[in-house]
Amino acid sequence: MKKLIVLLLISLSILSFSINEWNNEINPALLNETNRGFFDFIELGESFGLNISEPIYSIPELLKMRTQDVVTVDLNKIYNSLNKKDLILGILTNNEAHMKINLFGLKLGTYTNISGIGKINIPNKLLSIMVNGNEINKDYETFGKVDLKARVEAGLFLGLGRFGIKVGSFLPLLYSDERAGYKALFSTNLNDMSINGTVSAKIPVYSVLLPEQLENIENLDTDKLQNKLMNNSGTKIDIGYVVMSENKPSFGMSLNNLTISKATLDKKLFLNANYTVSASNIISGGEATTTSNFNFEKDSDVSFKVDAPTNFSMFMRVPLLFDFYPHFEYYFTGNNINWGIEAKTSLLWLFPLNISLDNTFGIWSTKVGIGVNIGLAEAFIQIGSASMDLKDALAFKGLSLKINMSLGF
Helix, strand or coil: CHHHHHHHHHHHHHCCCCCCHHHCCCCHHHHHCCCCCCCCCEEEEEEEEEEEECCCCEHHHHHHHHCCCCCCCCHHHHHHHCCCCCEEEEEEEEEEEEEEEEECCEEEEEEEEEEEEEEEEECHHHHHHHHHCCCCCCCEEEEEEEEEEEEEEEEEEEEECCEEEEEEEEEEEEEECCCCEEEEEEEEECCCCEEEEEEEEEEEEEECCCHHHHHCHHHCCHHHHHHHHHHHCEEEEEEEEEEEECCEEEEEEEEEEEEEECEEEEEEEEEEEEEEEEECCCCCCCCEEEEEEEEEEEEEEEEEEECCCCEEEEEECEECCCEEEEEEEEECCCCCEEEEEEEEEEECCCEEEEEEEEEECCEEEEEEEEEEECCCEEEEEEEEEEECCHHHHHCCECEEEEEEEEEEC
């Protein structure tokens, strides 16, 4: 039986499938490639990606929470698992759609992309107060950091041979100030046995949208968004190059987000968030009350210029038992490096399989994926873990999800 399994794995490696058009974020020339055989005259594709980074709950626990009407958060479990480190929560989203047409080897198309990143740092001191309490008649104050960014992009694609170019407009919908953060204050009073706790944030952000539009983003008028994209957006270009071997991409590199003109954010806002807990006469059975508030407040009209985050990317194929694809992106602003490695194969030419490990903007994720490709239609789903710490990601904490779908004619 073991010999049979080994032979099966070897046979699967021969049928390895390549990096495809869904990876065009790291190299636009990948939009040239297709796994469709004869169904490559017109292609419609869409992908959805989500990483929820947290070091506490496993994937089954998170999926179970989704079905519960009431979710109980165990602060003791959270605090004890951190080993005196701060709690960092993060979210990454990336939604892409494209359409391309093949005119005798010349690929022309359009694409859109909506992406976002959010990180919040919860100091260990704050968690300690919430779990262990604070000293009577003593005030405690602590601070945490917040990072919020969201962007929409749309443009045209041209591919010929080994080269691919994307030219598009980009517009940040939300861009937090580098100093963005919040403060927490806890106090107790011996005279009336009261406890008061406040977590408040007044986060400066830049945007092209009004406060009421951000607060109801799900109902945003697309015509108004398109108008902003025309008037306030910047222009960028991606240039990619891919070498093919055995009908698979074997090496690629690209320069992405080369800014031709900057985007203009014309509104400075404050994201206000407050949460308070108050209790008095706790010895005689007094009740605790909580209040919360969340809103955007306009501060002033500004002209804040934003670049697209220019980066250089590279990948290569290492054909071993499976096809291994190490890849990285180097961002010139901030010297940030995103990197990862994927092992890919397919079963019976129809069912692509992969396993991956990557680090994107400080968030580790591990994923396993399976799909189906019948030429006319293709679908692929990857699910795994996500966390700021590698050991938590390997322990399947957090949630990472990516879904790809496309049609070819």
